[in-house]
Amino acid sequence: MNRYLVLLLLLSLHLNILALSSGPSWLSDAVIYQIYPSTFMDSDDDGIGDIKGVISRLDYVQNLGVNTLWFCPMFKSAWQDGGYDVTDFYNIDPRFGTNEDMRLLIKEAHQRGLKVCLDLVAGHTSDQHPWFKASSQRERNKYSDYYMWTDTIPDDERRTVERRHRTHDPAIATWGSYGMANAPRAKYYRKNYFEFQPALNYGYVNPDPNDPVQQAIDAPGPQAVRQELKSIMSYWMDMGADGFRIDMASSLIKNDTDKQENIKLWQGIRQWMDQHYPRCILIAEWSNPQQSLVAGFHVDFMIHFNLRGYDSLFFPHGAPDSGNYDYCYFDASGKGGIEAFVNNFSQAYNATRGIGYISIPTGNHDIIRHNYGTRNTMDQLKVCMLFHLTMPGVPCIYYGDEIGMKYTTGLSSKEGSGRRAGSRTPMQWSDSRNAGFSSCDPSKLYLPVDTEGGSLTVEAQDDDTNSLLNFTKRLLRLRHGQPALNNDGDWQMLSAIDRPYPFIYMREANGKRLIVAINPSAKKVKATIPCQQINGSSLIKTGDASYHKGKKEDKITLHGFSAAVFE
Ligand code: NOJ
Numbered sequence: 001m002n003r004y005l006v007l008l009l010l011l012s013l014h015l016n017i018l019a020l021s022s023g024p025s026w027l028s029d030a031v032i033y034q035i036y037p038s039t040f041m042d043s044d045d046d047g048i049g050d051i052k053g054v055i056s057r058l059d060y061v062q063n064l065g066v067n068t069l070w071f072c073p074m075f076k077s078a079w080q081d082g083g084y085d086v087t088d089f090y091n092i093d094p095r096f097g098t099n100e101d102m103r104l105l106i107k108e109a110h111q112r113g114l115k116v117c118l119d120l121v122a123g124h125t126s127d128q129h130p131w132f133k134a135s136s137q138r139e140r141n142k143y144s145d146y147y148m149w150t151d152t153i154p155d156d157e158r159r160t161v162e163r164r165h166r167t168h169d170p171a172i173a174t175w176g177s178y179g180m181a182n183a184p185r186a187k188y189y190r191k192n193y194f195e196f197q198p199a200l201n202y203g204y205v206n207p208d209p210n211d212p213v214q215q216a217i218d219a220p221g222p223q224a225v226r227q228e229l230k231s232i233m234s235y236w237m238d239m240g241a242d243g244f245r246i247d248m249a250s251s252l253i254k255n256d257t258d259k260q261e262n263i264k265l266w267q268g269i270r271q272w273m274d275q276h277y278p279r280c281i282l283i284a285e286w287s288n289p290q291q292s293l294v295a296g297f298h299v300d301f302m303i304h305f306n307l308r309g310y311d312s313l314f315f316p317h318g319a320p321d322s323g324n325y326d327y328c329y330f331d332a333s334g335k336g337g338i339e340a341f342v343n344n345f346s347q348a349y350n351a352t353r354g355i356g357y358i359s360i361p362t363g364n365h366d367i368i369r370h371n372y373g374t375r376n377t378m379d380q381l382k383v384c385m386l387f388h389l390t391m392p393g394v395p396c397i398y399y400g401d402e403i404g405m406k407y408t409t410g411l412s413s414k415e416g417s418g419r420r421a422g423s424r425t426p427m428q429w430s431d432s433r434n435a436g437f438s439s440c441d442p443s444k445l446y447l448p449v450d451t452e453g454g455s456l457t458v459e460a461q462d463d464d465t466n467s468l469l470n471f472t473k474r475l476l477r478l479r480h481g482q483p484a485l486n487n488d489g490d491w492q493m494l495s496a497i498d499r500p501y502p503f504i505y506m507r508e509a510n511g512k513r514l515i516v517a518i519n520p521s522a523k524k525v526k527a528t529i530p531c532q533q534i535n536g537s538s539l540i541k542t543g544d545a546s547y548h549k550g551k552k553e554d555k556i557t558l559h560g561f562s563a564a565v566f567e
Contacts, residue, residue, distance in 0.1 A: 005414075010130065012567070019291055019378055020066075020267070020271065020274060021278065021540055022354070023281060023298045023356070024278065024279050024280070024281065025098075026067075026279075026525070027281060027298055027299075027357065027394065027487065028486060028487050028488045029065045029109070029129055029394075029486050030067060030068045030069070030115070030299075030394050030395060030487065031067055031068065031389075031394065031395050031397070031476060031479070031480075032066065032068045032069070032070050032117075032283075032299075032361075032395065033061055033064070033066035033069055033070070033073075033396075033397050033399065033400045034069075034072070034361070034364060034396055034397070034399060035069060035070070035071050035072065035399050036049075036069045036072045036073060036081060036082075036218060036365050036399060036424050036434070037049050037050070037051075037053065037054065037071050037074055037096055038072075038083075038095070038415075038424070038446050039085075039424055039425060039426040039427060039437070039446050039447060040053060040054055040057065040083070040426075040427050040437075041053030041054055041056060041057045041398055041427065041429075041435055041437060041438075042426075042438035042439075042440065043056060045438055045439045045440045046095075046438075046440060046444065047440040047441075047444035047445045048095050048425070048438075049096075049107050049427075049437070049444055049446070050095065050096045050097050050101075050439075051074075051092070051096050051097040051101040051104075052097060052101060054071075054105060054186055054270075054302050055104065055105055055108050057427075057429075058108055058109060058114065059112070060458065061112075061114060062091060062112040062113065062114060062474065063473075064397075064469075064473060064476065065472075065473055065476030065477055065480065066114075066397060066476065067113060067114055067115065068114065068115040068117060068394075068412075069109060069114055069115065069116050069117065069244070070117045070118075070245050070283065070396070071116070071117070071118055071119060072119050072121070072365055073118075073119045073120075073121060074088075074092055074096050074102070074118065074201070075087075075089050075091065075092065075093060076088035076091050076092070076093045076094075077090060077093055077126065078126040078127075078128040078196070079415045079416075080126070080194070080196050080415065080416045081193070081194055081196070081197065081415070081416040082365065082414075082415050082416060082417055082420075083119075083415075084121050084178065084193070084197070084423070085121075085124075085126035085127075085128075085194070085196055085197055085416075085507055086125050086126055086129065087125070087128050087129045087130070088128045088129070088130075089120075089232040089235075090232065090235055090393060095337070095389060098337075098530065099239070100156055102239065103239055103240065106239060106240040107240065107242060110240065114185060115242035115243070115244055115281075115413045116240070116241050116242050117241065117243045117244055117247075117281065117283060118241050118243075119245045119247060120232065120233070120244040120245070120246055120247065120339075121247040121248075122200070122229055122247065122248075122249065123192045123197050123200060123247065123248045123251040123252050124193065124197040124198055124237075124247050125194035125197070125198060125199055125200065126196060126197065127176075127178065127195075127196040127197070127198055128196075130143075131143040131147075132146075132147060132198050133407045134190075135149070135182055135185065136178055136183035136184060136185045136440060137185060138184045138538055144185075144221070145201055145215065145220065145221025145222075145224070145225075146200060146201055146221065146224070146225055146228075147189055147190070147198050147199065147200065147201055148189060148199060148201050148213050148214075148215075148254075149183075149185050149186040149187060149188070149189050149191035149213065150175075150186055150187070150188050150189075150190075150212075150213040151176050151186045151187045151188065152213075153174075153188050157173060157174060157175055158467070158535075159302055160173040160175075160332070161173050161175055161176070161177055161188070162221055164195065167175075168299065173191070173195075174190065174191065175188040175189065175190060175191060176188065176189050176190075176195040176196075176198060177189075177195075178190035182352060182431075187467050190213070190254070192232070192248060192250070192251055194416065197458055198253070198320060199251070199254075200225050200253040201215065201221050201225055202217065202222050202225055202226060202251055202254075202265065202458045203215050203217035203219060203221075203222035203252045203254070204216070204217070205253060205254070205255045205256045205257075205260075206254070206255060207255075207263050207413050213330040214254075214255070217253060217261060217265075226265070226394070226557055227530060228377065229269070230272065230348075232274075233269075234277075237277045237280050238459035241280070242279065242280050242281065243280040243281035243282060243283065243298075244282060244283065244290060245283040245285065246282060246283065246285060246297070247285050249284040249286045249292065249295075249297065250262050250284075250286045250288070250291065250292070251267065252265060256318050259288075259291050259295075262291075262295065263291060263294060263295040264295075264321055265295075265296065265397060266282070266292075266295035266296045267294075267295055267296045267447075269296065269407045270282060270295070271284070273296075274475070275347055278334055281298040281299065282297045282298055282299075283297065283298065283299040283300070283301075284297035284299065284300040284301070285301060285357070286300050286301075286346075287300065287301060287302060287303055288300070289302065289348040289349075289351070289352045289356065289358050290347075290348055290351045290352060292356075292377065292511065293352045293355045293356030293357075294355060294537050297356055297364075298356050298357060299356060299357045299358075299359050299393075299394045300356065300357075300358060300359065301358075301359045301361055301364075301396070302344070302345065302358050302359065302360055302362075303360075303364070303367070304349060305383045307427060308398070309313050309340060309341055309344035309345065310341070310360065311328070312326075312328060312337065312338075312339075312340035312341050313329045313330055313331075313336075313341050314328050314330055314370065314384075315328050315367075315368065316328045316331065318529055328386075329341065329500065329503070329520065330370070330375060330380070330383070330384055330520040331374070331375065331520065331521070332374055332375065332380065332520070332521060332560075332561075333521065333522070334501050334520075334522065334523050334525075336500065337500050337501075338500040338507070339497050339498070342414025342493055342497055345358070345360075346493065347394075349392065349491065352518055357392075357393040357394040357487055358392075358393035358394075358500065359393055359394045359395065359396045360388060360391055360393065360395070360396075361388075361395075361396035361398060362384070362385070362388050362395075362396065362397050362399075362401040362538075363398035363401050363423060364396075364398050365398070365423060365424055366420055366423075366424075367418060367420075367423065368407045368422065369398070369400075369401065369406060369407040370384050370401060370404075370424050371405060371406035371407060372406060372407040373405050375476035375520075376406065376467050377490065377561070378404055378467070378560040379542065379543060379562075380520065380561050381401075381404045381468050382429055382468055382471050382542040382543075382561075382563070383518060383519065383520045383542060383543070383561055383562065383563045384520070385401075385402075385468065385471065385472050385474060385514075386471075386518065386540070386542060386564075386565070387503075387516075387518050387520075387561040389472070389475040389476060389478075389479050389485075389565065390475075390479070390507065390509070390516045392487060392488070392489055392490075392491040392493065393487055393536060395479075396485055397472070398423075399423075399427055400428065402455055402468065402469050402472040403426075403428065403456055403457065403458055403461050403467075403469050404454070404468045405425070405428060406450070406456070407422040407423055407458055408421070408422045408447075408448070408450055409422055409424050409461045411425075411447060411448070412428060414446065414447055420502065424446075424447060425447045425448065425449060425450070426438070426445060426446065426447060426448075426449045427458075428449055428451050428456050428457045428458065429458050429459060430453045430457050430458065430459035430460075430478075431451070431457060431459065431460070434449055435449040435451050435457055436457070436459070437449060440514025451526070469489075471542060474540055475540060478539055478540050481514075482507075482509075482514065482539070483509035483510055483512070483515060484507040484508050484509040484510075484512050484513065484514045485507050486509070487508045487567045488509070489508060489509040490506075490507065490508040490509065491505060491506070491507055492505060492506050492508075493505045494529045494530075495527050495529065499505075499527065500516055500558060501519055501520075501521050501523070501524050501525040502517045502526075502527055502554060503517070503518045503519075504516065504517045504518075504527060504529060506532070512535055512567075513532060513533060514534070514539065514565055514566065514567055515529075515532060515534060515547070515556075515565070515567075516554045516562060516563070516564070516565050516566075517545060517547075517558055517564055517566070518563045519543075519545075519558035519559075519560065519562050519563060520561065520563075521560060521561075522561065523558040523560055524557070524558070524559045524560060525554050525557075525558050526555060526556065526557045526558075527552040527555070528550075528554065528555050528556075529553065529554050529555060529556065530554070531549070531550065531551075531552070531553060531554050532549075533553055534547075534566055534567055535567065536548070536554070536566055537551050537566065537567060538564045538565065538566050538567075539564075539565045539566070539567050540564065540565050541562065541563065541564035542562055542563055542564070543558070543560070543561050543562025543563065543567070544558070544559035545557070545558045545559070545561050545562045545563065547566045549566075555565050
């Protein structure tokens with residue numbers, strides 16, 4: 001072996017890069033559409049969405065121009081956290097239908113060229129799961145080591161558990177205590193998120209030999225859990241599912257500060273998938289593409305945990321009247337910055353190109369929708385959409401964002417949602433009863449609808465060539481038709497980081513270059529960039545945007561709330 005090969009091998013071992021395939025080819029043009037199944041379409045008028053309802057809307061989804069569906073959890077659940085508290089991974093929750101309905105959904109989706117990804121909570125279950133109930137028993141049984149139980153936790157942890165019981169604060173402790181009383185087995189169990197979400201036992205890095213709760217990764221319990229995970233995945237992939245979005249993907253192995261063991265675990269799963277299900281994909285909720293994509297995920301969301309990345313684009317920080325209010329970039333005031341996002345994104349992008357894809361979603365079931373506060377006009381939302389659908393990586397549209405559904409304020413918590421309820425309201429189809437989502441009595445609706453006097457519906461926007469819906473469809477058609485704009489096309493920022501408005505970047509493939517310019521502010525803005533080999537006409541635009549070719553430099557002018565792709 002020559003010196004360079006040895007060096008490369010050592011480097012790849014060091015970086016934990018295994019020889020994984022580059023993933024199925026359909027990924028290079030994939031656009032995800034995320035559905036919260038309880039509120040997409042109700043077929044049996046019980047006020048809650050279901051699989052038959054989704055099937056009846058597949059033509060709409062296909063027509064929109066997306067090609068990959070991701071459904072929030074649909075497995076049997078105790079419904080204390082919107083389905084992220086599973087009680088049976090092998091069966092569809094009766095509220096949505098049956099496993100046979102899911103089989104039909106997959107078939108119908110495939111017939112329309114749509115892939116189906118399910119949401120898999122790999123790191124925890126509900127405390128109502130029969131595995132957890134069995135595990136809580138004193139007598140040893142098959143599930144004893146599926147979870148981590150102990151009577152002794154550090155004093156500060158114990159105080160935190162007690163405080164949580166007083167204040168109902170969900171996420172502040174590592175340990176939970178069963179139903180606030182003692183389980184027969186022990187007093188405390190390791191939890192993953194809310195108290196009713198006990199963590200599955202994938203083992204500890206460097207387990208403390210004096211602490212029996214800490215089992216080694218290769219101990220029988222953690223290995224059985226890993227096997228179970230694969231058998232759940234096989235079950236649904238054998239049915240035809242095209243992959244999974246993995247909830248809290250980096251949380252499985254404990255005490256893993258640098259995530260190296262979680263990375264290895266997923267690399268193992270990916271190798272197994274490449275062998276047995278090469279057409280399928282893994283989408284991470286990890287928010288660290290440098291780790292997740294090396295771990296074998298095909299896609300990772302650049303969203304939570306990465307505070308000054310995604311957040312700096314869409315969420316302001318601090319109180320408006322305080323001295324240190326931090327404007328987000330997509331704010332009408334034009335006082336936001338682009339630096340945090342660009343630094344975060346370009347680092348991740350450069351480090352992971354060719355390994356997998358970053359996804360910058362329009363929203364999701366955990367965060368506030370774009371239509372909120374002062375970002376509330378169709379013109380503003382079109383600028384957001386143009387950004388999302390012209391960036392590299394796999395775009396992800398959260399259901400309803402294509403019609404500008406708004407984040408509804410003032411709702412009570414629904415099934416553990418807390419304030420997330422505002423982003424989980426029923427899809428708004430038409431001006432019929434309950435916006436066409438369900439014919440039930442409005443009092444039975446999962447969450448209320450608000451169509452803003454009828455304009456925020458699919459029906460109304462379908463007929464309006466200027467609507468956000470039709471703009472989104474045009475953008476998607478353009479993206480699918482232009483290799484420079486698809487998931488693999490090159491990306492480079494062209495505007496100056498300290499002059500954030502407009503934000504200008506280029507996309508390029510096969511020698512064809514496109515220039516994208518974005519102005520989410522209300523002000524007219526201009527910028528110059530080095531001369532480009534393009535003719536300067538716009539392929540798509542919203543608002544007033546123009547490109548002037550110069551001898552030494554090219555000049556781009558964007559009126560308030562405008563954006564364009566120039567060729
Ligand atoms: C992330 C999910 O997106 C969120 O909805 C859920 O509450 C937590 N993980 C816990 O599973």
